[in-house]
Each structure stands twice: as C-alpha cells, then as structure tokens.
Amino acid sequence: MREQVVISRVQRSAPTVRGRGNGIVQHPAQRERGGSAGGNKRSEAWRRMRGWMPMAAKVLLALCIGVVLLTAYRAATVAAFFQVQRVDVVGAEHMSAEEAETVVRRRVASTGVWKADLDAISHELERHPWVRSVVVSRVLPAALRVRLTERTPLAIVRTSAGRLVWVDEDAVVLGAIAPTAALPAFFIRGWDESHTDLARAENRERTGKYREVERAWKEMGVAERVSEVNFGDLRDVRAQLAGPDAQIEVRLGKEEFGERLKRALEVLDEQRRTTRGPFITRLDATLDQRVIVGFSSDAHLHGGAGTATTEISKPEERNTLARTGAEASSSPKARSREETRGAKPAGRVKSEKRTKIAKQAGKGEHAKDGRGKIAPVEDTAVKSLALKTRPRRVDGNNR
Numbered sequence: 586m587r588e589q590v591v592i593s594r595v596q597r598s599a600p601t602v603r604g605r606g607n608g609i610v611q612h613p614a615q616r617e618r619g620g621s622a623g624g625n626k627r628s629e630a631w632r633r634m635r636g637w638m639p640m641a642a643k644v645l646l647a648l649c650i651g652v653v654l655l656t657a658y659r660a661a662t663v664a665a666f667f668q669v670q671r672v673d674v675v676g677a678e679h680m681s682a683e684e685a686e687t688v689v690r691r692r693v694a695s696t697g698v699w700k701a702d703l704d705a706i707s708h709e710l711e712r713h714p715w716v717r718s719v720v721v722s723r724v725l726p727a728a729l730r731v732r733l734t735e736r737t738p739l740a741i742v743r744t745s746a747g748r749l750v751w752v753d754e755d756a757v758v759l760g761a762i763a764p765t766a767a768l769p770a771f772f773i774r775g776w777d778e779s780h781t782d783l784a785r786a787e788n789r790e791r792t793g794k795y796r797e798v799e800r801a802w803k804e805m806g807v808a809e810r811v812s813e814v815n816f817g818d819l820r821d822v823r824a825q826l827a828g829p830d831a832q833i834e835v836r837l838g839k840e841e842f843g844e845r846l847k848r849a850l851e852v853l854d855e856q857r858r859t860t861r862g863p864f865i866t867r868l869d870a871t872l873d874q875r876v877i878v879g880f881s882s883d884a885h886l887h888g889g890a891g892t893a894t895t896e897i898s899k900p901e902e903r904n905t906l907a908r909t910g911a912e913a914s915s916s917p918k919a920r921s922r923e924e925t926r927g928a929k930p931a932g933r934v935k936s937e938k939r940t941k942i943a944k945q946a947g948k949g950e951h952a953k954d955g956r957g958k959i960a961p962v963e964d965t966a967v968k969s970l971a972l973k974t975r976p977r978r979v980d981g982n983n984r
Contacts, residue, residue: 666726666727667697667698667699667725667726667727668697668698668727669689669690669693669694669697669698669701669727669728669729670727670728671724671727671728671729672685672686672689672690672728672729672730672731673724673728673729673730673731674686674731674733675730675731675732675733676732676733676734676735677733677735678715678735679715679735679759679760680710680713680715680716680733680735684713685710685731685733686731688706688709688710689706689721689729689731692705692706692709693706693729698723698724698725698726698727698728698729699723699725701723701729703721703722703723706719706721706729706731707719707720707721710731710733714736714757714758714759714760715735715736715759715760716733716734716735716736717734717735717736718733718734719731719732719733719734720732736753736755736757736759737753737754738751738752738753738759739751739752739753739754739792739795739796740752740769740772740773740792740795740799741762741768741769741772741773742758742772742773742774742776743772743773743774743776743813744776744778745778748761749761749762749772750762752773752776752788752792753792754792754796755789755792756785756788756789756791756792769799770799770802770803770808770809770811771799771808771811771812771813771814771824771827772812772813772814773791773795773813773814773816774813774814774815774816774817774825775791775815775816775817775818776788776791776816787819790819791816791819794816794819794822795814795816797842798814798822798842798843801842801843802842802843802846804843805843805846805847807843807846807847807850809827810826810827810828810830810850811824811825811826811827811846812825812826812827812828812831813825819839820838820839821836821838821839822837822838822839822842823835823836823837824837824846830853832866833853833865833866833867833868834866834867834868835849835850835867835868835869835870836867836868836869836870836871837849837870837871838870838871845870845871846870848870848876849868849870849876852868852876852878853865853868853878856878861880864880864881864883865878865879865880865881866879866880866881867879
C-alpha cells in the first residue's frame with residue numbers, strides 16, 4: 586500500500602488593512618511580472634560599480650596627496666626656516682673665507698638653502714685664479730658647506746713690466762707674490778702675456794721646461810748659481826747667473842740643460858783665475874764638448890777682448906784653447922777683434938792725428954813749435970814728425 590504525502594501550498598497572504606470598526610480588509614496580492622529579471626540587472630550594475638570604486642578612490646587620493654605636497658613644498662621654500670644662516674668654508678688659503686662666504690650669501694639670498702643653485706655657486710668661485718675646483722653642499726635646514734681645492738704655485742715669472750707673479754703647472758697666472766712667501770731658486774723670463782690659445786699652449790710648455798731644468802740643476806747642485814731662466818725662445822734657452830756672476834748669460838739651447846750648465850760653470854771657474862776673468866759676459870754651451878767664452882770691450886786693457894773657445898774632453902783633463910794675456914793680444918785674430926772692439930792700432934792713430942792736424946790748419950789755427958815760436962799747426966806737426974824719424978847725431982849738434 587503506497588503512502589501518499591500531501592504538501593499544502595502556502596500562498597502569500599495579502600496585506601491586511603484595518604478598516605472601520607476594527608475590521609480587517611484583505612486585498613488580493615498582485616503577481617509581479619518579470620520582477621526577477623529587473624532585479625538581476627540592477628544587482629549586476631551595482632556590482633560593477635563597486636568594482637570600479639576602489640580604483641577611482643585610489644586615483645583621487647593620490648591627486649589629493651600630490652596637491653598637498655606641492656603646496657607644502659612651495660610654502661617650505663619661501664619660509665624663513667630655509668634661509669641661509671651659516672656658510673662653512675674649508676680649504677681656503679690664498680682665497681679668503683670671507684670672500685667665498687660673500688659670494689655664497691649673495692647667490693642664495695633670494696632662493697634659500699633648499700632652492701640654491703649649487704652649480705652656479707661653484708662656477709663663480711672657480712673664477713678666482715687660485716681656485717682649481719669647488720664642491721658646494723647643503724646642510725639642512727639653513728647652512729651650506731664649501732670645499733675649495735686651490736692651485737699649487739710652481740714658479741715665479743718676471744713680467745715685461747717687471748712684476749713678479751706666481752704661475753702653476755697649467756700656466757695659470759695666480760697673482761703677485763707675498764712679501765713673506767718662500768721664493769724658488771730662480772725666476773722665469775720670456776712669458777707670453779697675450780691671452781690666446783697659442784700663448785697658453787706655449788706657456789704650458791715653458792712650465793714643463795722649468796720643471797725639467799729645476800730637477801736637473803738641483804740634482805747637480807748648481808740651481809743656486811742661477812738667477813733667471815729665459816724661455817722666450819724654447820729652442821734657445823738662456824740662463825742668467827746670480828751673485829758675483831750676475832752679468833754673465835749662459836746659452837743652453839733646447840736640451841741637456843743640466844750637463845751644459847755644469848760644463849759652462851766649470852769653464853767659468855777656470856777663466857775666473859785669469860786676468861780677463863772679471864770681464865766675462867757670456868758663455869755658449871750649445872756646442873758639443875766646447876764652451877765659447879765672450880768678454881766685454883774693456884778686456885783689451887788686460888790682455889785682449891772678444892771671444893775664446895775652450896774644449897773639454899773629460900772633466901778631469903781639459904785642453905784649454907783660450908788665449909789669455911799677451912798671447913791673445915798678439916794673435917792676428919785678437920788684433921782684428923781689438924780694432925772692432927775699440928783698440929786702435931798705431932797706424933790708425935797716426936792717420937787720425939794727421940787728419941786732425943789738417944782740419945786745424947784749414948781753420949787757420951796756430952801752435953807753438955819746439956823752440957817757442959808761433960807756427961801753423963800743420964808745419965809744427967810735420968816738423969815734430971821729422972824730428973822723431975830723423976836719426977840722432979852723436980856729436981850733439983842736431984837741433
């Protein structure tokens with residue numbers, strides 16, 4: 586026997602409305618047509634909207650934060666909180682710290698520390714001749730630090746106006762020397778003072794030659810005997826000696842500066858012991874194993890003038906070819922040099938004397954002869970010459 590189960594249908598009861606007399610009025614329930622489809626569409630749209638809302642909120646939040654930060658940045662840069670209050674200068678020796686601080690404060694007066702143009706400050710400080718490089722950094726909130734690297738002076742240059750100025754290895758003129766500065770052994774002459782690229786390149790070559798010369802002369806112990814080095818012609822370098830030899834110039838050429846100067850000084854020391862030693866004015870050491878010695882025009886009073894050549898085979902044994910004293914004055918070359926240097930031979934003296942007498946005679950001048958009588962100058966001169974050339978008589982009757 587089958588068991589039957591009856592399930593009762595539960596219908597939605599219609600809403601009841603209380604009427605008059607506390608009666609209950611029932612209205613039939615209205616059946617919704619298509620209600621489930623419309624609800625599904627609205628719920629789907631709402632779900633899509635909720636999916637986009639986090640992304641939009643994030644974008645909006647980011648924009649708000651950006652606006653706030655920009656406003657804060659603008660307010661901070663103009664605030665007195667970032668106005669410079671301290672400038673620290675490190676490494677200033679020849680450029681004063683006060684000068685560097687003045688430049689920095691002028692640059693950041695309107696911008697403050699936060700917006701300061703550090704590159705512009707560095708470039709302006711590097712215009713100072715003593716400054717090689719500059720590093721500027723911020724020390725928040727209200728300070729700047731300046732680190733200077735100054736140039737190292739290499740040599741002293743004597744300018745065409747006679748001023749003494751420092752230069753460095755890059756041929757940059759740094760400025761006048763201080764009275765208390767330690768001076769090098771010798772100065773540089775022949776500096777190109779024009780501001781062209783070619784002049785700067787040649788001056789850098791001059792500083793390179795100076796380092797080479799200084800190193801070689803210090804090793805040989807002769808640097809103290811030099812006062813100046815003339816680099817006007819880099820292929821014909823010349824050294825001016827110092828102390829008692831200050832009037833002597835040594836020609837060195839373009840190479841072997843150390844050996845040539847040492848050889849020239851050895852010859853000078855030898856020639857100083859001769860009678861013409863004080864009249865030496867120049868030495869030419871550009872020739873191999875030979876040194877040419879030049880003398881002043883006053884040397885003919887002490888045995889000759891002009892030049893002499895000294896040949897050096899070895900430092901311990903030298904063959905001196907210089908003529909000194911009577912030998913130099915008696916040689917034909919020495920006589921010809923004497924004529925060119927101002928030493929007049931006897932023949933020339935007589936010729937000049939006759940010319941002078943003839944000129945005086947043409948003017949009608951008179952002079953006394955040997956017997957005290959007045960006679961024309963020409964007759965007196967002729968008679969005096971005749972008396973000198975006439976042989977003397979032994980009997981004493983010559984007049």
